[in-house]
Amino acid sequence: MLAQQLLNGILSGAVYALFALGFTLMFGVLGVINLTYGFYFSTGAFIALYATHYLHMPIWAALPFAAAVTGLIAIVIDELLLGPLRRAKAPELSSLMVTLGATLLLYSLMTAWFTTDIRRFPPAVFDGGAFEIAGLRITLSQILIVATTALIVGALALLLQKTRLGLAVRALAENPDAAQLMGVNAGGIVRLVSFISGALGGAAGVLIGLNYNAIQPYMGEAMMLKGFAVIIVGGLGDIRGAVIAGLVLGLLESVTAGYIASSMKDAVGFLLLVLTLWFRPVGLFGRVAAKRA
Amino acid sequence: MSEPLLKVRGLALGYDRTDAVKGIDFDVHAGGVVTLIGANGAGKTTTMRGLSGLLKPRAGSIRFGDREIARMPAHQIARLGVVQAPEGRQVFAEMSIAENLAMGAYLEKDPAAVARRRENVLSRFPRLGERLSQSAGLLSGGEQQMLAMGRALMADPKLLLLDEPSMGLAPLFVEEIFSIVADLKREGRTILLVEQNAQAALEIADYAYVLESGRIKLHGPAQEIADNPEVASAYLGM
Numbered sequence: 001m002l003a004q005q006l007l008n009g010i011l012s013g014a015v016y017a018l019f020a021l022g023f024t025l026m027f028g029v030l031g032v033i034n035l036t037y038g039f040y041f042s043t044g045a046f047i048a049l050y051a052t053h054y055l056h057m058p059i060w061a062a063l064p065f066a067a068a069v070t071g072l073i074a075i076v077i078d079e080l081l082l083g084p085l086r087r088a089k090a091p092e093l094s095s096l097m098v099t100l101g102a103t104l105l106l107y108s109l110m111t112a113w114f115t116t117d118i119r120r121f122p123p124a125v126f127d128g129g130a131f132e133i134a135g136l137r138i139t140l141s142q143i144l145i146v147a148t149t150a151l152i153v154g155a156l157a158l159l160l161q162k163t164r165l166g167l168a169v170r171a172l173a174e175n176p177d178a179a180q181l182m183g184v185n186a187g188g189i190v191r192l193v194s195f196i197s198g199a200l201g202g203a204a205g206v207l208i209g210l211n212y213n214a215i216q217p218y219m220g221e222a223m224m225l226k227g228f229a230v231i232i233v234g235g236l237g238d239i240r241g242a243v244i245a246g247l248v249l250g251l252l253e254s255v256t257a258g259y260i261a262s263s264m265k266d267a268v269g270f271l272l273l274v275l276t277l278w279f280r281p282v283g284l285f286g287r288v289a290a291k292r293a
Numbered sequence: 294m295s296e297p298l299l300k301v302r303g304l305a306l307g308y309d310r311t312d313a314v315k316g317i318d319f320d321v322h323a324g325g326v327v328t329l330i331g332a333n334g335a336g337k338t339t340t341m342r343g344l345s346g347l348l349k350p351r352a353g354s355i356r357f358g359d360r361e362i363a364r365m366p367a368h369q370i371a372r373l374g375v376v377q378a379p380e381g382r383q384v385f386a387e388m389s390i391a392e393n394l395a396m397g398a399y400l401e402k403d404p405a406a407v408a409r410r411r412e413n414v415l416s417r418f419p420r421l422g423e424r425l426s427q428s429a430g431l432l433s434g435g436e437q438q439m440l441a442m443g444r445a446l447m448a449d450p451k452l453l454l455l456d457e458p459s460m461g462l463a464p465l466f467v468e469e470i471f472s473i474v475a476d477l478k479r480e481g482r483t484i485l486l487v488e489q490n491a492q493a494a495l496e497i498a499d500y501a502y503v504l505e506s507g508r509i510k511l512h513g514p515a516q517e518i519a520d521n522p523e524v525a526s527a528y529l530g531m
């Protein structure tokens with residue numbers, strides 16, 4: 001029973017981590033809290049749904065397809081909403097308001113189009129069966145969730161820490177002026193980061209859709225609240241913090257559901273959030289703002 | 294006389310409703326050191342931001358070689374070889390010294406060229422070499438200035454823009470920084486030096502412009518400017 005709870009916790013934790021990763025990357029590099037991020041989660045799930053239903057893609061192909069398309073959508077949304085604000089050097093609050101308004105609009109459009117009915121992946125997606133490992137039943141889609149998350153987290157860490165492009169991304173995050181003086185094309189990096197963030201959000205949406213097999217437009221909103229909790233607990237803008245806090249939240253939720261009450265499950269994240277803000281406001285890995293002039 | 298490497302005409306810059314630089318002309322010839330001196334708020338740093346493309350000019354032209362760069366984005370100006378060590382150092386504090394230097398050579402794709410430049414920079418600033426893996430944020434102000442200059446040199450600039458390299462530094466560091474600028478000059482680098490420390494700047498420069506409230510008030514060979522009684526009383530504390 002404990003093992004099963006832990007497995008469930010790791011699965012949802014992996015998706016939280018993936019989702020929070022895109023959110024924190026967007027904040028860390030672009031310096032904006034982009035509330036449309038939850039919309040990418042729903043978008044990814046819907047694109048995968050249509051790709052499997054109508055294009056008859058297998059899920060392992062539909063997942064990267066949905067992530068890539070969502071990434072492209074994220075570039076467009078970022079450029080339309082936040083491009084003008086960046087150019088005008090508008091205060092951070094304006095980006096919050098603009099993305100809040102856009103989020104309401106985007107969800108309304110999505111609901112108008114798809115209704116709020118819960119949709120499911122075609123059964124063929126789940127063909128492939130399940131494995132028994134040490135008495136635990138693990139399905140292929142669960143393996144896909146963990147493998148995708150591990151792969152993406154590893155690839156992103158490698159990109160940011162070991163490549164020239166990653167160096168430019170970190171430089172732009174830290175000091176946009178100095179980065180441009182060194183020849184970094186800020187617009188290009190902004191688009192790259194928008195794409196990666198959108199793709200991460202989209203991929204997380206596909207995986208959650210797969211895990212619960214329930215897809216509807218507002219699924220991104222519930223996730224957004226948890227995403228906020230995760231990135232604040234992990235430390236705003238911190239990649240490692242987002243991954244660890246995501247996994248911790250997933251595990252705590254499933255243990256709570258298993259041993260206390262499943263109705264308490266959704267409260268865990270916010271309890272964690274409040275405790276973090278009380279005792280360590282910069283988050284697990286957040287650095288105290290102490291930049292030298 | 295040959296065409297200047299950098300030719301600025303009628304350059305005007307500002308923020309919102311304020312005009313910080315009100316139409317200035319100046320030249321920098323290849324292989325020379327030109328200094329732009331003036332009090333706080335005279336428009337020196339604003340001019341530097343305009344040259345680098347971080348601030349779009351309101352009017353005027355900036356020619357670098359045979360290219361007009363006044364309306365070019367900052368990263369393309371850097372690509373042409375105009376590289377700035379900005380005011381306040383602006384090192385990447387959360388990155389290591391090695392990563393800061395790597396960022397300086399961001400546009401150079403040949404690893405052998407990067408390695409050569411790195412060796413050159415580390416022999417010029419041995420302190421940096423001792424602590425390559427340390428975060429730049431932990432360095433002292435003087436060391437950060439060295440890192441900012443080293444980072445700019447990693448780009449092997451055709452025109453090096455130094456904005457207030459001695460600002461806020463202990464006297465010993467000021468001396469060291471200026472001796473490095475003098476070395477760079479001997480090696481034939483073209484430098485535009487913006488300084489509040491007019492005395493030190495005038496000793497090193499070939500030619501000087503005095504900026505006052507966004508206008509060029511005086512210009513001439515550095516020695517003449519240093520001997521000008523008006524400059525002496527206003528900027529040299531004599």
